Amino acid sequence: MSDRIVVAGVGVDTRHWIGGERVASVTTFTDTSPIDGRALGEIARGGPAEASAAVAAAKAAFPAWAATSRTERARLLHAIADGVEKRIEELAVVETNDNGALLRSHRRGVMPRVAHNFRFFADWLLKLDHEDFDTFPSGGSAAGRGHTNHVSWDPAGPSVLITPWNAPLMLATWKVAPALAAGNTVVLKPAEWSPLTASLLADIAAEAGLPAGVLNVVQGYGSEIGDALTSHPDVRRISFTGSVPTARHIAASAAANLTPLSLELGGKSPLLVFADADLDLAVDLAVEQYDNAGQVCLAATRILVEESIADEFTRRFIDKAIQLTQGDPRDEATDLGPNIHPRQLEKIDGFVQRALAAGARAVIGGQRTDVGGQYYAPTLLTDVAQDSEIVQEEVFGPVLTLQTFADEDEAVRLANDTRFGLAATLATGDPERAERVTARLVAGTIWVNCFFVRDLQAPFGGSRLSGVGREGGTWSFDFYCDVKNTVTAPNGWNNHG
Ligand code: NAP
Ligand code: MG
Numbered sequence: 001m002s003d004r005i006v007v008a009g010v011g012v013d014t015r016h017w018i019g020g021e022r023v024a025s026v027t028t029f030t031d032t033s034p035i036d037g038r039a040l041g042e043i044a045r046g047g048p049a050e051a052s053a054a055v056a057a058a059k060a061a062f063p064a065w066a067a068t069s070r071t072e073r074a075r076l077l078h079a080i081a082d083g084v085e086k087r088i089e090e091l092a093v094v095e096t097n098d099n100g101a102l103l104r105s106h107r108r109g110v111m112p113r114v115a116h117n118f119r120f121f122a123d124w125l126l127k128l129d130h131e132d133f134d135t136f137p138s139g140g141s142a143a144g145r146g147h148t149n150h151v152s153w154d155p156a157g158p159s160v161l162i163t164p165w166n167a168p169l170m171l172a173t174w175k176v177a178p179a180l181a182a183g184n185t186v187v188l189k190p191a192e193w194s195p196l197t198a199s200l201l202a203d204i205a206a207e208a209g210l211p212a213g214v215l216n217v218v219q220g221y222g223s224e225i226g227d228a229l230t231s232h233p234d235v236r237r238i239s240f241t242g243s244v245p246t247a248r249h250i251a252a253s254a255a256a257n258l259t260p261l262s263l264e265l266g267g268k269s270p271l272l273v274f275a276d277a278d279l280d281l282a283v284d285l286a287v288e289q290y291d292n293a294g295q296v297c298l299a300a301t302r303i304l305v306e307e308s309i310a311d312e313f314t315r316r317f318i319d320k321a322i323q324l325t326q327g328d329p330r331d332e333a334t335d336l337g338p339n340i341h342p343r344q345l346e347k348i349d350g351f352v353q354r355a356l357a358a359g360a361r362a363v364i365g366g367q368r369t370d371v372g373g374q375y376y377a378p379t380l381l382t383d384v385a386q387d388s389e390i391v392q393e394e395v396f397g398p399v400l401t402l403q404t405f406a407d408e409d410e411a412v413r414l415a416n417d418t419r420f421g422l423a424a425t426l427a428t429g430d431p432e433r434a435e436r437v438t439a440r441l442v443a444g445t446i447w448v449n450c451f452f453v454r455d456l457q458a459p460f461g462g463s464r465l466s467g468v469g470r471e472g473g474t475w476s477f478d479f480y481c482d483v484k485n486t487v488t489a490p491n492g493w494n495n496h497g
Contacts, residue, residue, distance in 0.1 A: 005041030007196060008093040015044045016219060017202035019057030020212025025050060029192060029221065034100030034338040035328060036373050043195050046220035051187075051228035054216040058158035058185035059234045061213030066155040066183040070125050077122035077181060079208035084115040084173075087204065091169060091197055096329050099165050099194040100338040101292050103330045110170050117173040120456040121181040124473060128153065138487065146490035153481035155183025156260075157236030160229045162250070163198075164242045165191035165340055166295040166396075172198055175239045176215065178476035184237065187216045187229060191242075193340050195219045223249065230254050237480055240264070241297075243394075244465050262469040262479050264297070264461060266394040267422030270415040271300035272437065274408075275309045277427035278449070283316045285427055285451050286400070290324060290378045293339050294348075294398035298445070298452065300425045302391060303380075304414050307404045314363065314382075314402065321364055321378050327371050338373045339397055345374045348397030355381055355390035365398070392418050408433065412440045421463030425451050444470070 003024065004011050015022040028042035044050075065073075084091065091114070092106035101110075138147040161175040168190055179186050190198035202217045218225060230238055230253040240250050241264040254261055271289070273282045289299045305313050329337030339345050345368065352366055365379030379399045384391050391401055405411040415424060424443040428434050434448045444462040447453065454460065461470035469479060 002042070007040055007097050010090045010094050010200075012041075012094060012196050013199050013203070014041055016046055016050055016054070017199065017206075017215070017217040018050065018054045019060070019216065020206065023050065023053065025220075029219075031098065031193075031195060032341075033097050034340050034374055035097065035330070037342070040097065040196070043192075043219050046218045046225045048225070048228035050218050050220065051225050051232065054187040054218045055158055055160075055229065055232045055234050057213040057216050058187050061211060062155070062157055062185045065180075065185055065211065065214050068183070070128075073181060073183065074122035074125050076208060076210055077118045077125075077177060080205050080210065081115040081118035081122070083204035083208050084111065084118065084201075087200070088112065088115075091200060093330075094200060095169060095194070095197050096337075098196045099168060099340060100329050101167070101295075102334060102337055104332055105292075110167065114169050114173045117170075117177040117456065121177040121476070124457075124477070125181040128474075128477060148488045148490075150486045150488065152484045152486065153182065153477055154484050156480055156482050157184060158234055159184045159186050159237040159239065159480060160232075160235050161186055161188045162226065162229075162238070162240045162242065163188070163190050165194040166292060166297070168194040169197040169201065171241050172201065174471070175241075176201070178471065179237070179239070179480050180210075180214065182477055182480035184480050185214050185216075187218060187235075189218055189220070189225060189229060192219065192221055222246065226250070227253055230259070231256050233257050235259055238262070239471070239479070247467075260479070262461075262471055263467045264471070265422075265465060265467045266396070266420065267297050267299070267462060267466050268302060268392065268394050268418045268420045269298060269300045269423040269425070269443065270302045270304050271425045272405075272411050272415055272427065273303065273305045273309070273313060274411070274426070274428040274430070274433060275306040276429040276433070277309075278429060279309065279313060279316060281449060282313065282427035283320055285425060285449075286313075286317055287320045287324070288451055289400055290321070290336055290398045291452075293336050293376065294378075294400075295340065295344075295396055298423045300423065300451070301395065301400050302415075302418075303400055303402045304411055305402060305404050306411070307406055310402075310404045314380075317380065317402075318364055321380065324378055326369055326375055326377070336375070336378060336398060338375050340374075342374055344397070345376060348376050348395055348399060351390055351393070351395045351397075352379060352381070352399055355384060355388065358385075358388055358390075360384045360388075360390060360401075363402070386414060386417060394420070408437060412437060416440075416442050419465045422466035423447070423462075
């Protein structure tokens with residue numbers, strides 16, 4: 001096996017990154033490009049031995065990293081951000097070749113955001129360092145005695161971060177940055193369908209001067225390497241983004257040590273379009289759900305439209321959706337690239353064919369597109385029952401359903417009637433309605449007349465099967481730290497005084 005592959009002119013080391021060294025494995029797996037199915041290279045395939053080595057490296061590096069001043073940690077995170085910014089073009093082309101998402105969005109949106117992930121948490125870390133925020137006098141029964149509470153956020157320890165393939169570096173760094181900022185050391189396991197940019201991140205972090213063992217990257221098949229990571233007694237946090245079945249498996253594995261988990265999972269989010277909405281905006285919001293070929297956890301895949309405007313909305317939606325250009329994600333003009341893997345394409349088509357067999361109607365799409373790879377036509381299905389599979393289960397492809405509602409009550413009932421609760425989007429011209437409806441929706445994030453606007457300071461996560469916990473801003477620090485309260489007696493008092 002070659003230790004290095006070249007992807008669109010960029011060299012990528014295919015070995016693990018453990019304790020500041022590249023480590024090969026006896027076996028490998030083949031990484032392919034969804035653009036044309038070609039093999040990009042053989043990637044080191046880790047198992048329990050590599051998992052143990054990576055956790056041991058993270059454990060060894062932890063005391064020194066946890067003791068590193070916040071200022072120095074923040075400086076190093078900014079240095080990583082500088083490294084990302086210098087290599088935006090390389091990261092963008094490698095990511096596009098590896099997972100098939102649009103090059104233009106990697107260049108202009110995703111990779112700058114990756115750098116921002118590091119900058120944001122570096123700055124936030126310094127903001128946390130305010131004495132008056134952390135310290136307060138005791139009230140209640142201890143009032144007047146002069147006792148002081150001091151709350152501190154102690155780094156928790158080695159953290160295992162497991163990420164999916166749909167936005168690989170974006171989602172990895174959304175975890176890596178706060179974990180490192182908090183003073184934890186990290187073992188990152190990227191998805192086997194898109195492992196390459198995690199390896200580049202290891203290079204960038206090393207060049208930035210991050211000490212050996214603070215960030216480790218291991219590759220491998222899901223549970224083959226994952227079980228040894230998530231059941232390891234030296235792991236203090238596990239943050240996972242991925243599917244519900246894998247989350248269940250990880251939660252069971254982590255139960256052995258009661259390791260705290262953050263779980264960011266799938267969704268079946270609604271877009272509610274009321275008759276008082278700006279219809280052009282509503283149609284734009286709906287068509288936007290095909291972004292990343294529908295492989296977005298937050299996608300509002302269930303369009304719910306008020307009956308009185310349903311025909312007009314559908315007409316305008318079709319007009320706009322059929323203008324989308326599907327093809328090579330490296331072309332500037334492309335709106336919809338390929339789906340990640342032939343297996344994913346099978347899965348998407350299976351959902352659609354079963355829905356059609358159950359009586360759904362494909363207003364557009366409903367089959368693969370023959371543009372020379374693994375592409376699925378943007379699809380809109382109507383005549384779907386609320387309790388049907390296509391309305392209840394996450395497809396993770398460019399497949400939307402459209403249902404109508406008679407009034408606000410029915411809209412809310414349909415919106416909340418799945419097992420998920422990740423996000424919801426509303427299109428309405430009535431601010432009071434927006435307030436009423438958002439109060440009744442079950443979702444971790446709600447957008448009103450907008451979509452996908454995310455501030456790193458805001459809490460992010462899902463309710464019900466969409467996840468456990470929240471990350472972002474202070475929520476990330478609460479998760480990655482052990483929060484400690486120290487109560488100090490004033491001079492001349494004892495504890496029982
Ligand atoms: P997945 O199959 O659950 O895999 C996610 C990650 O978990 C991959 O790195 C996978 O490795 C790893 N894994 C699999 N089995 C494991 C095990 N037993 N122990 C430890 N790790 C294991 O999910 P996916 O298909 O890659 O991603 C799509 C899902 O992610 C969708 O449901 C989507 O909604 C969700 N998602 C959620 C968010 C969010 O923020 N809420 C964001 C993006 C995506 P392998 O690749 O080797 O299998
Ligand atoms: Mg790939």
